[in-house]
Amino acid sequence: MIIEISSSGGFGGIPAAAMHKRIDVDQQAPSLRQEICDAFEPRDLRQLAARSGNSRGADRMVYRITVTDRQDGPHVYDIREDQLPAEILDLIDQM
C-alpha cells in the first residue's frame, strides 16, 4: 500500500510551500505499519472528508491523501487539517 499526502492552503496560500510525502507502507517497520494502516482506514478517511466542508476558522491547510493498494487502485480524500485527529497529524509529521 502506498500513501501520498500533499497539502494546500494555509496562511501563505503558496503552492510551493506545500507538503509532499509518499510512504510505501510495506517498507515500514511492522509496528509503524499497523499504526499507519489503522490511521488511514478508507472508511474513516471517507467520513472525515465528508465533514471537511465550510466551517468557522481561517488559514487552515487541506490535505489530499491518496491511498493506493494493489487490489482496488487509488482512493483520493481531501480533508481539512482540523478534521484529522491529532494522532494522525502527529503521524503525518513523523512519517
Added chain:
Amino acid sequence: MCISVCPGGTHHPIQCIVPPHMLRVIALRGDERTAEMARSLLKQNQKLRQEREDHPHPCNQGDEAPAAIAGGGNTRAGSTFTPDRRVHDGQQKAALPGKLLRGEGDSPSDNADVDLMYDAMGEVFSLYADQFDRNSLDGSGLALIATVNHRRNYNNAFWNGDQMAFGNGDGQLFRTFMDLSVIAHEMTHGVIQYSGGLVYQDQSGALNESIADVFAAITQQRQLGQAAHEADWIIGSELLGPAIKGVGLRSMKAPGTAYSDDLLGQDPQPFHMDNFLSTSDDNGGVHINSGIPNHAFYLFCMLLGGNSWEKPGQIWYRALQELNNPMASFAEWSDQTVAAAIELYGTGSPEALLLRRAWKLVGLPT
C-alpha cells in the same frame, strides 16, 4: 482631552498626561504595582466618560472616536476592557490547546515565544479596545487562546473558530510564524467571525483575508507610530527563511512583489480587478485575490494621509459591523465602506471622495 475642567470627575494629573491607550499598555505590560495603578486610572477614566455622557459639556465635543457600533454589545466602556490571555505550548504536537504556560497577569515565562505571543495579543486587544471600543474578539471579553510550537516543521498559523495556533516553520521556507502582523491577522479572523462572518470561499473569503490583513497592518503601524506613508505595508516580514528572496508574505503597497524566489515562486497577488484570478485552489484563491481590496485600503490611506488606525480604520471597522452579508462580493464590500465613510464623515467629505477614488483605481467603481 480637557478632563481637568469638566465638572463632577475626580481629577488625576497623570490622566491628562498619559492617554488611555498608553495606560492600557502599562496595564498590560508593567510590573504588578504600575499595572494596578494604570488599571485604577483606567477605571476612573471610564467613570469620567460615563459622567460626561450623562452631563454633556461643551469641552467634551469632538475628542472621542466615533461612537461604538453594533458588534456584540457591552462595548461602551472601551478604556476599561482588560484581556484574558492564555498562551499554550503545543510541544510540537497537534493536540490543541496544549500545555498552559502563561495566563493573564502571570509574570513572564522563560519561553521567548510564549512572551512574544502574550505581548502581541495585548497589542491587538488594545487596538480593538482603544480605537474601536471593542472588548476582545467577540465584543464581550472572549478569552484569547493561542498555541505556540504547534506541530513539527509546521509552515502555517491559523484561527480554528475558537483559538489560534502557530507553527515554527520548516526553517527553510519559513523561519517563524510569530510575527505581530500574523498574530493580528489571526485575531482579526476571530473579530470577523463574531461580526457576522464572511464565508471562507471565493470573493467573500478573499474579503475575509483582506480585512484580516488590513487590521494586521493597522496594528503594526499603530505599534510603531507610523503614518501611512512611513509604513512598509508588508504582512509577515519576519516569516521568510534566511535564503528566500523576498521582503515578506504579502505587500499591500505593491501586491505581487513581496517575494520572487526559486523555491517559493513568485508572489501571485493581483492589485487590480483586471488580474482577478479564478482558481479552485486555496478556497478559490482567498490569499491571492485579497491583494485587490488590500491595495484599495493602502491607496485610500495614502490619498487621505495620516494614520491608518484613525479614519481609514474607523471606516473599515464600521463597514464590517454593518455589512450583514456573509457572501459579500468585492463590489458589495466597496459599497459598504463608502456608505460607512458617508455616515461617519458626510457625503461630500474628502474621506468619501478619496475612498471612491481608491476603489476605482483597483477596478471597483462604487
